[in-house]
Amino acid sequence: MFAGALHANISTVPDELYNALKLDRSKATPKETYDAVVKRYKDPAQGAGPGSMAKYWEPIPYGIYLDPATFYKPPTTMKEIASRKECVECHSDESPVWVQAWKRSTHANLDKVRNLKVEDPLYYKKEKLEEVEGNLRSLGKLGADEKLKEVGCIDCHVEVNAKKKADHTKDLIMPTADVCGTCHLREFVERESERDTMIFPNGQWPAGRPSHALDYAANVETTVWAAMPQREVAEGCSMCHTNQNKCDNCHTRHEFSAAESRKPEACATCHSGVDHNNWEAYSMSKHGKMVTMLGDKWNWDVPLKDAFAKGGQNAPTCASCHMEYEGEYTHNLMRKVRWANYPFVPGIAENISSEWSEKRLDSWVVTCTQCHSERFARSYLELMDKGTLSGLAKYQEAHEVVQKLYNEGMLTGQKTNRPAPPAPEKPGFGQFTQLFWSKGNNPASIELKVLEMAENDLAKMHVGLAHVNPGGWTYTEGWGPMNRAYVEIQDEHTKLREMAALQARVNKLEASKTSLLDLNSTSEKISLGGLGGGMLLAGTLALIGWRKRKQNEA
Template sequence: MNRKKKMFVFFFIFTLAACGLFSSMNAYAGDLGKLANGEGKWGEFWKPIEMFRWWDPGHYFEPDNKVEGEFQGTDCITCHKVTTPGIVLDWKRSKHSGAVVTCDKCHGNDHQKLSMPTPETCGTKGCHAKQVKQFKSERESGHPAHARAFHPDVVEAGWQINKPQPEVAGCAQCHAVENKCDSCHFRHTFKAAEARRPEACGYCHNGPDHRDIECYESSAHGVITKIDGDNWDWNKKLKAGNYRAPTCAYCHMYKGTHNAVENTVYSHMGVLEVDRGAEEHAAKRKKWVGICNDCHSSRFAAAYLRGADETVKVSHTKVREAKAIVEDLQKDGFLEAMPKDLAPYLDEGHKWNLGSRMYNITEIERTYFDMLVYQGTTVFKSAFHMSADMQTYVAAFQQDESLLKVKSEASKLRRLKALEEKAGISHIPYDFWKKGEYTDTLNTIDTK
């Protein structure tokens, strides 16, 4: 090939690539459609990112595709073997392929009117009506639960709408568990055997505010599952005799119920102090001991759980000690900066709300937040998930450190204030508390 020809071919390929790029960009940018506005009481203040089409398909999914025509299940598979081979392979490995639940049963036949399935879709024609009903019954508990994870808890959360949406995309991704059934049994195999494994829950139940998987993995239960799990038949139902150690679902979806909150005592992830051993929770405690009793003596289990109750109580004494110190600073006007000097929040303006914010606050408030929401919840989760190290070194001793930080910072703030008063200095908080490249991106309403 001579040089001129080479240039021509290069140019031709370049043009093709550029056209392809622009045409595919057009296909996705264009009209925002249903994404033009958010939902809920803050709807006018935010625009969901594109992925909301799949994370909340019931509200946002709109098909946008060049392929036209109505197809039968076999046609979908023939073409998608080439278009998306990974999906067809997964589907082939699922029970759905044996039962001829083809692509169209969940997504529709008309390629211009495709839909993404919601829990209702899985429950239609009596297919999985039982699981859908149990799942929906979680809503009756009135507190956090998979079946209400997205709308009441994320879309209505002012502090989440307060932030730029691309920053908080993760909220919607985990909390989409309300909107579809592929959270624990991933698409397109939808295997119960996968959902029974702790890793499936750990996909969401991890991280500083809900260290469930970390606690479980370091407990005897988690360790045995790791050492011996490969020898178990995960196709068997979660019940006594089938498993040597309990997984998340063994304990929380006992005997396969899809209501995961039936037997939990609500405590805002462990933020609120709740005595699970108190008389009013006796019925639930009895049920827990019954579950442990599949493998332990009831005396052993009850004693362990009573110990966990006490561990949680100690952690709250530290939290209260720190809280009193920070509240006094606020009462005396010694926080640098005070709430009125910060950018206002979307939902509460300049209202002071100790322990509920982790950004746009002062360092001492943030230390208190960590102590309550990250370390405190980990004390609870590790105690009730039998993790020795997590409850002592990782969470409880970190709380000690936070309490010291609160005391030191409070001491410095008070001494500085005393010096300023003596020197006749009246300090006006710096502008950077209220303004800045990132701070200006917060959705705010100045309610004074």
């Protein structure tokens, strides 16, 4: 496509990116496209780097690999200046798994790609190689008639097709997404277009979020992540939130297998757990079980667009649903997002019937009708929406109860033992911080419970619905745990209210100097209700009995 072309005009990249970068898609060359995308990609004002709260944290040694563009420096202990051949020879001893994986990769066998026959399922890689060489020629990294010999250590860890030898102490880099984009421009620009298509109409989320293109920015701009002194714990978030920085979360080093990245397991490490259990919900659905039972018979080498027609695939994978948009498969996974995983975010539910959301729902119908009828698809998507709204209503009722207690200063220890969170977090009610930071009675147990009800249980209920896992929104996850939390919140609410009423009565009696033990007093009529009052009354009567017995003994 690019070998003789004067422009990039990548058909799978949406107009929104070209418009945002002020590029004429009919005229922009691969170099012009790459330069414009990389300029934004590296701009701190557009999400690059350590973010606005960098003064509150420093990277731990491992952290330099999570944002290498910002923090990585070449090692000072390795003095070697190595050629391409010497890289392979040395690392065959030092880190043999790297070399074994690379030797299996397409990168190491470009002549094999050039010799592929049209009937081979990998034949599409021949066209891909021509596209890559066209990108490199436009960037001035490959001569007009030059063929790319291989993609070896130096190409990724120093510079593509530029240096014959690498000085470990000066030249080495950890490849970032823009380095991969030098060759794989299409995939890089598709991924970067998530910034432009993930725009909620009323600012329910910041522009370009949630997305893989800005997931590290979302991470470092989270106050509790910046505030936590336990940096090793905090970096657990970063290890998934690095798709913005690198490509090896999905395409693992050093084989970078497309077939591997198409399998659902490639998504499982990050898309799992208590707040986005996509893997668990999918793998327990009939879709996921069909992959488990039948996937070994499918041809994972064919491109996604041919998976159903030529690959024998007869159930959806993560990639076949989320990378598809109206018949095309791209690295922009956000063009159909409507709920954004977290239904409790203000404005999300109200937006679900908007024209913006309905257009995206129609795109989901296109996806689903690869296997189902349109009526079936629309009926299930309606079930998903209404089921999610039911869970949201349950949470909102509980949230209102607990927030009212907070507003009245009635949460446990709220007035006596509620330390402020560390900077840059601010004191407040039911904050995301409180899932990871606690001190004294901050948060109160009932406060944490309603927070988890939203961040964990409601999110999992929606994910169960979205991934067609009945247990994932009824008994096992979702509604069942939400119902339990609701009951516990209401129970604690009643106890707190009764204790407050009892305390008010005691304070009133003390103010009038009326003794609780003076049952003959007519100055105040005592009425003690509820469990707490009953216990106090029983204790009072027992004390009176003890005093009478002592008087009789005397």
